[in-house]
Amino acid sequence: MMAELEKRIWKALEEVYDPEIPKLSLVDLGVVTDVSISDEQNISVTITPTFAGCPAIHYMQESIKEVVALQCNVSTVEVHVSFEHPWNSNKITDKGRTILQQSGFAPPPKHNGYIELTVLENVPCPFCGSKNTNLQTPFGPTLCRSIHYCNSCLQAFEQFKPLA
Amino acid sequence: MTNKAEALKDLLFKMADDCLILGHRNSEWVGIGPVLEEDIAFASIAQDKIGHALALYSILHEHLGEANPDVLGFMRHESQFKCCHFVEIPTQEYDFALIRHFLFDTADRLRFEMLTESSFEPLAQLSRKIKGEITYHTMHAHAFVRQLSQGSEEARLRMQSALNTAYPLALGIFEPSKYEQELIDAGIFLGEDTLREKWSSSIQTILLQANLVIPDTIQPVFGGRNGTHTEFLGELLREMSEVFVEDPSAEW
Numbered sequence: 001m002m003a004e005l006e007k008r009i010w011k012a013l014e015e016v017y018d019p020e021i022p023k024l025s026l027v028d029l030g031v032v033t034d035v036s037i038s039d040e041q042n043i044s045v046t047i048t049p050t051f052a053g054c055p056a057i058h059y060m061q062e063s064i065k066e067v068v069a070l071q072c073n074v075s076t077v078e079v080h081v082s083f084e085h086p087w088n089s090n091k092i093t094d095k096g097r098t099i100l101q102q103s104g105f106a107p108p109p110k111h112n113g114y115i116e117l118t119v120l121e122n123v124p125c126p127f128c129g130s131k132n133t134n135l136q137t138p139f140g141p142t143l144c145r146s147i148h149y150c151n152s153c154l155q156a157f158e159q160f161k162p163l164a
Numbered sequence: 165m166t167n168k169a170e171a172l173k174d175l176l177f178k179m180a181d182d183c184l185i186l187g188h189r190n191s192e193w194v195g196i197g198p199v200l201e202e203d204i205a206f207a208s209i210a211q212d213k214i215g216h217a218l219a220l221y222s223i224l225h226e227h228l229g230e231a232n233p234d235v236l237g238f239m240r241h242e243s244q245f246k247c248c249h250f251v252e253i254p255t256q257e258y259d260f261a262l263i264r265h266f267l268f269d270t271a272d273r274l275r276f277e278m279l280t281e282s283s284f285e286p287l288a289q290l291s292r293k294i295k296g297e298i299t300y301h302t303m304h305a306h307a308f309v310r311q312l313s314q315g316s317e318e319a320r321l322r323m324q325s326a327l328n329t330a331y332p333l334a335l336g337i338f339e340p341s342k343y344e345q346e347l348i349d350a351g352i353f354l355g356e357d358t359l360r361e362k363w364s365s366s367i368q369t370i371l372l373q374a375n376l377v378i379p380d381t382i383q384p385v386f387g388g389r390n391g392t393h394t395e396f397l398g399e400l401l402r403e404m405s406e407v408f409v410e411d412p413s414a415e416w
Contacts, residue, residue, distance in 0.1 A: 048293075051212065051215065051297055052212070052215040052216055052218070052219045052290070052293060052294055052297065053211045053212045053213075053214055053215015053216065053218070054215065055211075082289075083219070083286075083289040083290045083292075083293045084289055086289065086292055086293035087293070088296060115296070115299055115300075116303075117303050117307070136201065137201040137204060137205060138205075138300055138303065138304065139201070139204050139205040139207075139208035139209070139300070139304070140204070140208075141204075143208055143211055143212060143215075143297075147201075161300075163296045163297065164295075164296040164299065
């Protein structure tokens, strides 16, 4: 029974989206770290921010409460923010990486726990695939994005930043 | 209240206050950065810093019985702040802002790196997270300090002069607290002396590449960690908390 409910909650969470990338679910973004159910009316979801200063975290908390309560027919859902299992960019799922690409964002390269500035150079362009690109600035319109320029299709684009 | 809890609070408050105040100073570049990319860089770094302050105040609130983060950030008297004078100084010129960013964030990154091994688990967890974020700050600082110092003679002279002004203030980051030994004995933090040694060798590498030299006579600027501040902190706090104190019970 509980296992069934937990499945439904994870399913519902796949329909809670990043406020700025509306096709990317919070599960594919890798920010949902735990679902725990003590009984049907005591459900707790734990999330962790991509960046500690992410201003969207409260919006995400509220969206989760709303969507899970509605879809799973439960009255209260608590959403905790924790750094116990901190986010890093390898936590974005393969599906999430495809959605990023389709939304016009270069997905972050996989890393082994260490980031150097060179990984931000020659990021493949999400529009034409060319690697003839330059990093414009590692700081973009939000904390989790950097700005690049493609010398092949002559367009600026953003990358979802790798984070160790 | 045990000494250990007091020691922890002292450590968390000084770290959080440094982040909040420097975050505010960095945000002053919004709209007036020397080039658009630098405007955005300082804005992003400011947002990170204020996020780090929020996370540290949250630990004080959730684990150590302090008030909620808004109250801690906006309602305390300046004598209750534990930030160093370095972060309080008005931003002035871009050269000073950049050197401050370099000297402070190098120390900040090393501090969080050391704290990933802290015996106080909430702080260790947060530090593992924040360490990765600050890597972007230090990469930015290193690249610009190198580039500007290798530009024209005027650029190098201005960077050197900013370093001369900033260096004694930067040493104020490492003002020892009265709880150094407690923190070390409890395995919470290896202490300011250890941090300063790591910092000295780390900045030296970049300064050599940038052809900049650390000034000879240095009197560290202390006082901030004990609640004694420059005239600039009060001014900053009044401006920063102006809207909040108008109605602390307002829902946003």
